[in-house]
Amino acid sequence: MPAPRPRPRATPSRRRAPQRRRRPTDARPVPISLPASTDAVTHADALRAELSRAARTLGAPDDVSPILERPRDPSFGDWATNLAMTLAKPLGQKPRDIAEALIAAMDKASVGVIAAEIAGPGFLNFRLDPGFQARGLLTILESPDTFGRLDIGHGERVVVEFVSANPTGPLHVGHGRQAALGDAISTLLEYTGWNVDREFYYNDAGAQIANLAKSTQAQVRAIGGAPLEIPEGGYHGDYIREIAERYVAEHPDDAAGDNLAAMQAFAVAALRHEQDLDMQAFGVKFDTYYLESSLYTDGSVNKTVEGLKASGHTYEEDGALFLRTTDFGDDKDRVMKKSAAKGGDYTYFVPDVAYHVTKWERGYHRAINVQGADHHSTITRVRAGLQALNIGIPTGYPDYVLHQMVTVMKGGEEVKISKRAGSYVTVRDLIDEVGRDAVRYFYLMRKGDSQLVFDVDLARSQSEENPVYYVQMAHARMCGIFRVGEIDATTVTGQGVDLGVLSEPAEQELVKQLLDFPATVKGAADNLEPHRIAAWLLETARAGHTWYHKHHVLGEPEAITRARLVLARATQLGIAAGLRILGLSAPERM
RNA sequence: GCGCGUGUAGCUCAGUUGGAUAGAGCGUCUGCCUCCGGAGCAGAAGGUCGCAGGUUCGAGUCCUGCCAUGCGCACCA
Numbered sequence: 001m002p003a004p005r006p007r008p009r010a011t012p013s014r015r016r017a018p019q020r021r022r023r024p025t026d027a028r029p030v031p032i033s034l035p036a037s038t039d040a041v042t043h044a045d046a047l048r049a050e051l052s053r054a055a056r057t058l059g060a061p062d063d064v065s066p067i068l069e070r071p072r073d074p075s076f077g078d079w080a081t082n083l084a085m086t087l088a089k090p091l092g093q094k095p096r097d098i099a100e101a102l103i104a105a106m107d108k109a110s111v112g113v114i115a116a117e118i119a120g121p122g123f124l125n126f127r128l129d130p131g132f133q134a135r136g137l138l139t140i141l142e143s144p145d146t147f148g149r150l151d152i153g154h155g156e157r158v159v160v161e162f163v164s165a166n167p168t169g170p171l172h173v174g175h176g177r178q179a180a181l182g183d184a185i186s187t188l189l190e191y192t193g194w195n196v197d198r199e200f201y202y203n204d205a206g207a208q209i210a211n212l213a214k215s216t217q218a219q220v221r222a223i224g225g226a227p228l229e230i231p232e233g234g235y236h237g238d239y240i241r242e243i244a245e246r247y248v249a250e251h252p253d254d255a256a257g258d259n260l261a262a263m264q265a266f267a268v269a270a271l272r273h274e275q276d277l278d279m280q281a282f283g284v285k286f287d288t289y290y291l292e293s294s295l296y297t298d299g300s301v302n303k304t305v306e307g308l309k310a311s312g313h314t315y316e317e318d319g320a321l322f323l324r325t326t327d328f329g330d331d332k333d334r335v336m337k338k339s340a341a342k343g344g345d346y347t348y349f350v351p352d353v354a355y356h357v358t359k360w361e362r363g364y365h366r367a368i369n370v371q372g373a374d375h376h377s378t379i380t381r382v383r384a385g386l387q388a389l390n391i392g393i394p395t396g397y398p399d400y401v402l403h404q405m406v407t408v409m410k411g412g413e414e415v416k417i418s419k420r421a422g423s424y425v426t427v428r429d430l431i432d433e434v435g436r437d438a439v440r441y442f443y444l445m446r447k448g449d450s451q452l453v454f455d456v457d458l459a460r461s462q463s464e465e466n467p468v469y470y471v472q473m474a475h476a477r478m479c480g481i482f483r484v485g486e487i488d489a490t491t492v493t494g495q496g497v498d499l500g501v502l503s504e505p506a507e508q509e510l511v512k513q514l515l516d517f518p519a520t521v522k523g524a525a526d527n528l529e530p531h532r533i534a535a536w537l538l539e540t541a542r543a544g545h546t547w548y549h550k551h552h553v554l555g556e557p558e559a560i561t562r563a564r565l566v567l568a569r570a571t572q573l574g575i576a577a578g579l580r581i582l583g584l585s586a587p588e589r590m
Numbered sequence: 591g592c593g594c595g596u597g598u599a600g601c602u603c604a605g606u607u608g609g610a611u612a613g614a615g616c617g618u619c620u621g622c623c624u625c626c627g628g629a630g631c632a633g634a635a636g637g638u639c640g641c642a643g644g645u646u647c648g649a650g651u652c653c654u655g656c657c658a659u660g661c662g663c664a665c666c667a
Contacts, residue, residue, distance in 0.1 A: 069606065072613090082609065085647080095647085120610055121647055166667070208667060233666085320665050331592070331663080338665040348667050376594055377662055404595065405661065445615095446603065449595060451660060453602075466629095467615060473629050481626045516606085523606065535604060538614070549631045568626090590629070 042515060043136050044068055044079065047111045047126065051083060054105035058098065060087055070512065074505075077115070077125035078133065078512065084122040095122025130508060131500030134563075136515045137570040138494040144573040148521040153194030159359055160186045161398075162370035163279070164201040167271040168212045169237055171278045173406045173454055174372055176427040180443035180583070181403055182370040183284045184530035187581050189368075192525040197287040197364075200279075201355060204268050205293040206348060211235065212271075213264035219244030220257035243270050278427050283436060283583055295351045295358075304354040304389070305336065305346070313388040328384035349378060353385030360386075360393050367398035368528065373449075376402055401528050403448035409455035425456060434459045434466075437584045441468035444582050445534040467538060471575065472587055474541035477548055478572035479588040481565075485554045492569040497562045506550050507567060510543040514574045521581070530582060537578045544571045 051066040066083040084099035091098060099118040108116060112132030117125045140147045162182025163175050171179075186196045203209070215234035219241050222228040230236055247266050248255060254262060279286070295301050308314050313324045319339030326333055336350050359367045371378075379400050386393045408415040408425045415425055430439045433456065442459065445467065446452060459466075482489040502511060517536065524532040553564040576586040 067607095069609085071610075073610070076610075080610085085609085088647090123610070203667070206667070318665080322665095335665045342665045345665090347665070352667095373595065373661055375662085375667085378667090379594090402594080407660095450603075451596075469629055470615090473627085477627070477630085484626050519606075527607090531604080532606085535614085538604095542614085545630060546632090548626075549628095552626065554626050590627090 042139075042518060043112055043128065043133060044515070044519070047079060047113070050106055050111045051081060051102070054102050055083060055087065057105050058087075058101055059091060061090065070516070071125065074509075076119065076123075077117070077127040079126045079128070080119075081124050081126075082122070084118075084124055088122070098122070099124050129500075130503045130511075131498065133508070133515070134499035134502045134511050134567075135494070137499070137511060137566055140514065140570040140573050141493060141566065144577070147573065147577055148518045149191055149193070150518065150522055150525070151193035152522075152525065153189060153192055155193060155195050156366065157195045157197070157364050158189055158366040158368065159197045159199050159362075159364040160189070160368045160370065161199045161201055163275075163284075164203070164371075165275060166203045166208050167268045167275065168208050168235060169271065170239065170426045170428070171275050173408055173425050173427065173430060175278075176282065176430060176439065177403055177406050177443045177448075177452060178370050178372065179279060179282055179284050179427070180440045181401065181448055181530065184440075184444055184533070184582050185368065185370065185401065185528050187583065188521070188525045188528070188530060188533070191521060191581060194366075198285070199288045199290055200286045201290045201292065202272065203292045203348075204272075205296060205351065206345075209264060209268065212240075212267050213260050215240050216244055216247065216263045216267045217257045217260060220248055220254075220263065223248050224255055224257065239271075239274075240267075243267050246270065281428055281431050281436070282439070290355065290358075292351050292355070295354045300354040300358060301346065301351050304357060304385075305350060307389045307391070308336065308353075308385065311388045311390055323385060323388060325381055325384040325388075328380070328387050330380045330384055334381055334384075349381045349385065352378065352382050353389075356382055356386055356398060357389065357391070357393075359398065360391075368401060369398050370401045370403070373402045373404050376400075399528075401448060404451040406452045406454055409453060409457070425454075430454070430456065430459070437472070438466050438468050440583055441466070441471075441534065444530050445538075447529065447531050468584065469590070470545075471537045471541040471579065472584070473590060474544040474548075475572055475575040475579070475586050476588060476590045478544065478568045478575070481553050481568050483589070485565075487565065489569055489572065492565050494566055497566055498559060499563050499566065501560050501563045502567060504547075504551055506543070506547040507564075510540075510547045510567060510571060513540050513543045514570055517574055517577070533578050533581050537575060537582075540571070540575055540578070544575070547571075 048066050048068055051068075052060075052064050055064045055066070056062065064083075064087075066081045068079050068081050071077060071080045084095045084102060087093075087098050088095045096118055099122050102124065103116045103118070106113070106116070108114075112128045113126045114129045115127035119125050160182055162178045163171070165171055165175050182198065186198050189196045211231065211234050214231045215236075218228060218230050218234065223244060243266070247263060251259070251262065251266075257263065308323060313327055314336065315322050315324065319341060320335050321337035322333045323336050324333050334349060335347050337346050338344055356367070383395065383397065386397060387395060427439075434442075438459070442454070443452070479489070481487075482492075502508070513536075517540075520532055520536040524530055547567070551564065553561060553568055555561070556564065579586045
């Protein structure tokens with residue numbers, strides 16, 4: 001038996017050494033400009049409209065809205081609809097008879113249909129003229145910045161709140177998932193016509209901040225020679241020690257560590273700055289930072305408490321003030337204000353309610369909170385508080401997008417994340433090790449409500465086979481065609497080009513995939529699910545690679561080259577648009 | 591025990607809102623660089639969609655009940 005040939009991938013000469021390769025993640029993110037949205041009418045929209053018209057001539061209700069879908073099996077054609085089946089009941093006829101009547105009633109040529117067949121129990125399968133279909137690509141070339149944009153939001157304001165970490169430590173991998181999700185959801189909403197503000201809520205008041213101050217104090221005093229006594233519930237991370245050292249250096253007058261307020265302010269400022277740097281490294285930019293402490297100083301908390309008391313939904317028991325959240329679906333009532341014996345403070349959810357009142361009053365009639373699933377119990381409480389106030393806020397306000405936990409594997413073991421114990425993997429660790437684009441893509445390629453196992457070692461060691469490179473490579477390849485052909489890609493138009501020559505199966509596949517982008521964006525935006533964009537990118541990249549491998553663009557007969565240049569340009573622009581929604585760079589070469 | 595999630599290929603996960611023969615990546619096999627970049631392409635193997643009922647022309651998808659699993663159930667945040 002002959003020795004197996006070594007696999008090509010193992011041959012170093014086939015690949016450039018990774019060290020020499022410039023990480024595309026180093027590229028700065030391209031800001032998304034926001035031109036006016038256009039509701040581009042795709043051929044699918046036209047087909048749907050024609051189907052509706054035909055259905056109404058058969059007596060279907062006016063609001064009939066046929067569902068078109070891509071048949072899994074391409075031999076079934078380009079589009080399929082179950083319209084005849086859904087009309088069977090209202091019309092009292094057999095599905096196949098209705099299908100036949102629909103075909104007869106349609107003006108097929110006007111929507112590019114060259115064949116219509118009835119299949120199975122009453123499916124209608126349509127085959128489109130290849131050139132007619134491919135002309136859809138021209139909308140991409142003509143206005144790449146508006147491709148896939150919709151105007152669902154009509155410019156209404158929406159606030160997306162995410163990360164919102166306590167300034168008590170660096171941002172860990174769970175915050176990273178939130179940052180990637182929140183930012184991508186925001187962009188998706190912008191893409192569909194909403195006026196979006198990204199907001200970071202700082203819990204810079206309350207018990208955890210007091211713990212932070214005391215932990216800092218303990219370290220300051222330890223520097224002065226006292227034994228280190230971190231208070232119960234305090235923070236143990238090394239970063240507290242570093243903050244204490246800087247505090248001592250900058251506050252020689254308080255070497256004894258007596259000014260607790262000064263240490264608290266110092267530590268909060270230092271950690272906020274660190275978190276800002278983390279988000280900067282991740283390429284996330286917030287429009288507003290809202291401080292919990294400001295809700296106390298500007299009277300919002302008091303106003304909210306008075307409002308709740310006036311609503312009649314509160315009562316006192318054992319010296320504490322309760323809100324009867326059970327009136328609004330909670331399983332038990334919640335304490336608003338602790339009894340004097342427990343310190344007499346407000347519990348966290350009171351400022352939370354006050355905060356959400358400000359969102360409403362600041363003019364956001366839609367609010368989306370991206371949070372870890374471990375905080376889901378706050379949803380009922382916050383909404384109950386807003387309802388109890390009875391100030392016109394709708395019951396479902398605010399919306400929540402919950403994401404499941406991120407578990408981190410390192411060295412084959414799960415790293416228990418605990419800020420207090422001082423063991424965690426930070427967002428910046430991940431970015432430094434596998435690159436910003438890869439981290440973002442990994443966070444976004446899955447649904448938020450499935451758990452995410454982030455194996456740091458695996459992510460680093462396999463970064464060469466990362467799917468994000470596969471997608472970015474498809475983009476770079478299309479750019480390469482123009483580079484080699486010495487063609488200015490921006491000058492490519494469909495002027496005088498017969499797109500009917502794009503008749504190869506791989507071409508039709510790619511055309512269809514690209515034209516599915518607007519529907520994908522709509523689905524992703526409606527459901528606040530950026531992972532749909534990630535999935536579309538992967539499929540589009542695959543279709544692009546396949547086409548590229550099978551068919552040449554340059555050096556073909558002129559009519560073919562010109563049509564294929566249109567397809568290459570559309571592919572490049574489409575992938576770039578998807579990448580930008582996810583906050584990833586679209587490198588022209590890798 | 592209660593609430594919110596999740597069980598789909600060896601592993602990690604999609605599944606177009608109820609459609610036709612359930613998909614991808616990684617991993618495992620087999621081929622393919624004279625070529626616009628092989629960071630790629632073509633193909634193979636791999637499935638009782640957790641289990642059992644129900645709804646209907648039709649269920650991975652919807653309803654019920656179990657089983658497994660993650661998170662949460664504080665006068666913490």
